Amino acid sequence: MNTRVTELLGIRYPIIQGGMAWVAEQHLAAAVSEAGGLGLIGGASAPGEVIRDMLRDAKRLTDAPVGVNVMLMSPHADDVARVVIEEGVKVVTTGAGMPSKYMEDWKKAGIKVIPVVASVAQARIMERLGADAVVAEGTESGGHIGEATTMTLLPQVVDAVKIPVIGAGGIADGRGMMAAFMLGASGVQIGTRFVASTEAVVSEAYKNRIVKAKDIDSTVTGRTYGHPVRSLRNDMTREYTRLEAEGKSFEELEYLTLGSLRKAVQEGDVIRGTVMAGQIAGLIQDIKPCREIIEDMMRECHELARKAADFV
Numbered sequence: 302m303n304t305r306v307t308e309l310l311g312i313r314y315p316i317i318q319g320g321m322a323w324v325a326e327q328h329l330a331a332a333v334s335e336a337g338g339l340g341l342i343g344g345a346s347a348p349g350e351v352i353r354d355m356l357r358d359a360k361r362l363t364d365a366p367v368g369v370n371v372m373l374m375s376p377h378a379d380d381v382a383r384v385v386i387e388e389g390v391k392v393v394t395t396g397a398g399m400p401s402k403y404m405e406d407w408k409k410a411g412i413k414v415i416p417v418v419a420s421v422a423q424a425r426i427m428e429r430l431g432a433d434a435v436v437a438e439g440t441e442s443g444g445h446i447g448e449a450t451t452m453t454l455l456p457q458v459v460d461a462v463k464i465p466v467i468g469a470g471g472i473a474d475g476r477g478m479m480a481a482f483m484l485g486a487s488g489v490q491i492g493t494r495f496v497a498s499t500e501a502v503v504s505e506a507y508k509n510r511i512v513k514a515k516d517i518d519s520t521v522t523g524r525t526y527g528h529p530v531r532s533l534r535n536d537m538t539r540e541y542t543r544l545e546a547e548g549k550s551f552e553e554l555e556y557l558t559l560g561s562l563r564k565a566v567q568e569g570d571v572i573r574g575t576v577m578a579g580q581i582a583g584l585i586q587d588i589k590p591c592r593e594i595i596e597d598m599m600r601e602c603h604e605l606a607r608k609a610a611d612f613v
């Protein structure tokens with residue numbers, strides 16, 4: 302399948318694995334890239350040298366390119382921004398801010414820059430800054446979210462910018478992918494489906510929680526202070542919601558969640574930890590290899606395209 306995104310990134314399939322904190326490490330990223338998509342290492346709040354080590358490990362696992370998600374609010378963002386240049390990374394996605402101050406150096410290094418946006422206004426700003434594409438991420442997504450749904454955000458961003466748009470949020474099979482294409486996307490970014498993959502170095506408890514999740518099992522915490530996060534309902538989200546309703550300070554709420562994603566990802570504590578996942582978790586019924594996830598999606602997509610052609 303050739304789209305503006307496969308051409309821009311030189312990949313076989315227009316599928317990007319989201320740069321997920323604690324989840325998107327070298328094994329997952331390499332598996333996705335090896336299967337023909339684009340795997341990303343999630344920079345999150347990790348120091349530059351940690352990202353350098355992950356990138357070098359990824360190079361040992363695959364010859365295919367692996368990108369990095371740079372979290373711009375991280376105290377280590379400057380370091381990570383330098384490391385991606387030094388390590389010859391070809392694609393960077395950015396989150397939580399404006400990548401303006403890195404743009405010139407990244408462009409000089411030939412890096413394709415793809416900010417994640419949650420509104421038309423953000424998409425326009427990023428295009429003006431020189432972004433090569435944007436990921437339009439709907440509120441269905443796992444992790445930190447905006448307000449607009451994928452269904453409404455995607456076509457509006459597509460109409461507002463000339464650069465390619467990648468749809469994210471609520472996509473886990475060929476139907477979702479095809480829907481994103483119908484709304485004008487040239488690619489998709491997927492998070493939750495790849496968490497429940499064989500290669501993700503994530504506790505079995507976390508993966509199983511996603512497989513067991515029903516359609517309405519996710520909830521959003523942190524709206525009060527403008528930092529909404531979507532995760533699966535458990536003791537942690539219930540406690541957070543209670544404290545939020547009591548009007549506790551941002552600092553107190555932050556303290557509650559300190560290290561809680563790592564606790565769920567690495568220690569398998571899906572009761573007291575934060576199990577970030579999107580609304581589409583309810584559709585995910587199994588844990589399977591990244592190659593199978595990608596090839597199943599592509600097959601479904603082609604079948605749907607054929608059916609649509611018959612219909613017309």
Ligand SMILES: Cc1cc2nc3c(=O)[nH]c(=O)nc-3n(C[C@H](O)[C@H](O)[C@H](O)COP(=O)(O)O)c2cc1C
Binds near residue numbers: 324372
């Ligand atoms: C566990 C988890 C952690 C995430 N962490 C980040 C992150 O650190 N940076 C980021 O840009 N997006 C992050 N995301 C969002 C994903 O990159 C992706 O855009 C999103 O999951 C897409 O929606 P989906 O989960 O419905 O597929 C995270 C998502 C999940 C599920």
